[in-house]
Amino acid sequence: MSPLWAGVSLITLEHVSKNFDSPSGSVRAVEDVSFEVDAGALHVLIGPSGSGKTTTMRMINRLETISEGTITINGRDVRDLDVVELRRAIGYVIQQGGLFPHFTVADNVAVVPRLLGWPRARRRQRAEELLALVGLPPKQFADRFPRQLSGGQQQRVGVARALAADPPIILMDEPFGAVDPITRKQLQRELRRIQAEVQKTIVFVTHDIGEAFLLGDRIVLMAEGRIVQNGTPADLLRNPASPFVTEFIGEDRSLRALQHTYLAELAGSRPDGVPDDVPILAGTLSIPQAGQELARHDRSNREGFLVSDVSGRPSGYLTYQQLATVLGESIAPAETMTSAEAAPDPEAAHVLPV
């Protein structure tokens, strides 16, 4: 079997660039991008629309040619590998689902096993296993057609399909971008559960910062084809590489949902040994305000910051990792807030004037 199917896989991009040439001129979609995806880690590519995330990802499984630079998997240049074999060893999930409408759900999940020549019974068994894993009881769903599923269910099938042949690597391009915010959050949590179980090397494209903080072991922030910052979620908060990072994180619509969450609510008590020179922030600051405030401090080589109470004493403490987790976990995308507000609370219904 090819070296691609080794249990773990390391992806490296070295000085990778991409031009799209057309009669009307050449577009530089990706410019000198280098990063490494550790085996078993989930790397998020995030950035504004058109920043080159999708193109970067699609060069890994050679859906786009590489104009300059090198991409390797386990040390092998992807251009030296058979393209069909390469792709079968890499799970691929896209936003629009891309399920085959004329295949049943089980057959959709088993596409790559079929391409790999697995016998029918084994394909079926694998499909049922995976449907169960992604929360679609096979008895109920295996023999349906994609059109008979909701958008969220289709995306689950898409994830199951990517896992079917147990590839060491999975590429996901805004896999939950087209589903409603509540379902999205649910799918994100489930992906985290599944990833804890299967430990794939994942490259995950999104433009949702909440999603990035929730899922990413590392986040690569891109703008105009270049990498602006590559770090852990905590790194991005602690040590933003440029005002763009702070802005991108702070401006995200989903962050606004946290404007009524205050530092004092999140901070734990100050542990012993926290040095005095870490930033001190007022507990009355909301999360977005805290982001702005932190931008003014030097946060390098510090794990967290102090939070002062009403009397001004820095008695609380919050790590950047904790803040990142909060950002990922508790951000309900804006639509969710609205629909939650719009939905009448059954308890409250009693007190409303008739």
Added chain:
Amino acid sequence: MRRGEPLDFIAYIRDHPEQFRELLLEHVRLVGFSVLIAILIAIPLAVLTTRLAWFERPMTWIANVGQTVPSLAILGLTLPLLGIGFRPALFALTIKAVLPIFLNTVIGIRGVDRAIVDAARGMGTSDRQLLWFVELPLASPVMFAGIQTATVQNIGLATLAAYIGGGGFGDWILQGLAMVNPPILLAGAVPVAVLAMSTEMILRGVRRVIVPAGLTVT
């Protein structure tokens, strides 16, 4: 010359059962073979057209021009080359059937959702697998509509085969015209209409078998 009741054509058919069977057989053979050959020609050409950029322009041009050349002209043009009889008639009908099938296959394959093709390629389908697993099944409703059009069209056009001795119900139609004998003319024309309608219905049934179930569920 006989000017009878309009329904006299039924009596005419009843009086000539042998000839009726022969004409029906010739007619069905002309249509069936021409459409089958056209399918074998048109689908590979259409697939090539979707694969090779340079192939598209000339092919589409030929297809469109071909569609506008009158059938009688094609018959006339084949006459010096192939002579008279079944073969030139079959040739002309085949040319007429290639066009709708070719165009619909190209449109059908082009119309396959880009996301599905992208997902398929991303999962590692070879070009051939992409065609057989994804593009042809998903294009099949449109392709089948093209075959349906070609078939029904050729049932009508096949009456012209009589001009060059190709046989079929056109024989009676020509005879009826020449003799100004409506019953004979109708004995040729009415079965053609009935044949077209029943074929249409049969094809609708075939369509249900050919078009993948997942495309029609709601």
